[in-house]
Amino acid sequence: MRILAVDDDQNILALLQTALSALGLFEVSIADSGEEALRQIERAEKPFDCFLLDIQMPHMNGIELCREIRGLRSYHKTPIVMLTAMSERKYIDESFVAGATDYVTKPFDFFELRSRLSAAQRILQEHARASDSVEVARKLKKELDSNLMIALSDPVAMPDIERMLGYSEFDNYVMQLSRTKRFTSHVVAIRVVDAERHHAELSNADFREALQEAGRALSKFTRKTENILSYRGNGVFLSVCHGKAALLTPEKAPSLNQMLATMMASRRFDVAFELEIGGPVSMRLTSRSGALFALNRATAALDTLHGDNTTARKFGRGGARSADAKRSDRLAYEAILKDLLTEEPSLNRY
Structure with missing residues (x-):
């Protein structure tokens, strides 16, 4: 994995280059400024596979550099990990909105950093497989966005919508928030009414475009408050x-739906989407496991709007459970176990 590490601290750069190269899994190049990083990117014979960016740098900070890299055609989906001493939410939010894939705070543990980079490598491999699929679709003279079959549960990517993070990036964002020990953060679920019926009746292209328009409306509606958003499927x-x-x-649902109806009408959509908003769920970000469970509770809160206990049954014993629910539970339980092992190192012996 070819990594470009960017930091104005030469000691950090030397440490990263020595330690990561010693693992045998990474080839590390270094740059001591954003400008030098862009020059190396331009000169590189082969594109880099991942970036490690410090935030606090003179002239061009890491967030600005992240935005510049994302604007380059070859690096639209390349993993970018912010490696910084800045733990304030302002920097976390700005980093992910600029296109960061993950966020690690200094001082960092090299085992954790290796784990994050391995996760970034898996994301890179998934993007490569997706690119192969796009190339096959082009050879077959099909427009991927218009003709690719999507399941209702698929978390459709919306990278061009402001503050709309991908599935994995949103999980990483929530995980990083949990490290800041915030108590004023809430998560809210917003659902397309009759999404299953719309998915069955509309073509893949129309359903995807209508979802995108709903995402644009939600982004515009929350522009002043700068809420961080993600589409999770279903x-x-x-x-x-x-x-x-x-x-x-x-x-606030009527105002949101009025905005959405106006936007869809201006684009001459034949379908009318309506959104419903669930109750806010306090994230109580004292642990990563608590943050992940808050995401599940927010989705479950939607069903209380109609007195529906479907979601409750889904999480109950013997109920049918979706792949998304199982994935969220798995991540949550993994986080709980990691929290426990961190707090009680003696348990690692067993």
Whole structure:
């Protein structure tokens, strides 16, 4: 994995280059400024596979560099890991909105960093497989976005929508928030009403485009409060809000739907999407496991709008459970186990 590490601290660069290269899994190049990083990117005979970026650098900071890299055609989906001493939410939010894949704070543990880079490598491999699929589709003279079959549960990517993170990036964002020990953060689920019916009746292209328009409306509706968003599949969006002023509540659904209807009408959509907003769930970000469980509870809160206990049954014993639910539970239980092992190192012996 070819990594470009960018930091104005030569000691950090030397440490990264020596330690990561010694693992035998990484080939590390270094740059001591954003400008030098861009020059190396331009000169590189083969594209880099991953970037490690410090935030605090003179002239061009790491967030600005992240945005520049994302604007390059060859690096639209390359993993970018912010490696920084800045732990404030402001920098976390700005980094992910600029296109960061993950966020690691200094001082860092090399075993954790290796784990994060391995995860980034898996993301890179998934993107490569997706690119292969696109190339096959082109050879068959099909437009991927218009003709690729999508399941209702698929978390359709919306990279061109402001503050709309991908599935993995959103999970990483929530995990990083948990490290800041915030108590004013909430997560809210927003669902397309009758999403299953729309998916069955519409073509793949129309359903995908209508979902994108719903995402654009949600982004525009929360622009002032800068909520961080993600589409999770099954017609459900999640919104992370910070502070009471940013809260989305069920009472705001009519205003949101009015905006969505206006936007869809201006683009001459034949379908009318309606969104419903669940109640806010406090994330109580004292642990990563608690943050992940909050995401599940936010989706479950949607069903209380209609007195529906479907979601409750889904999480109950013997109920049918979706792949997304199983994945969320697995991540949550993994986080709980990791939290436990961190707090009680003696358990690692067993």
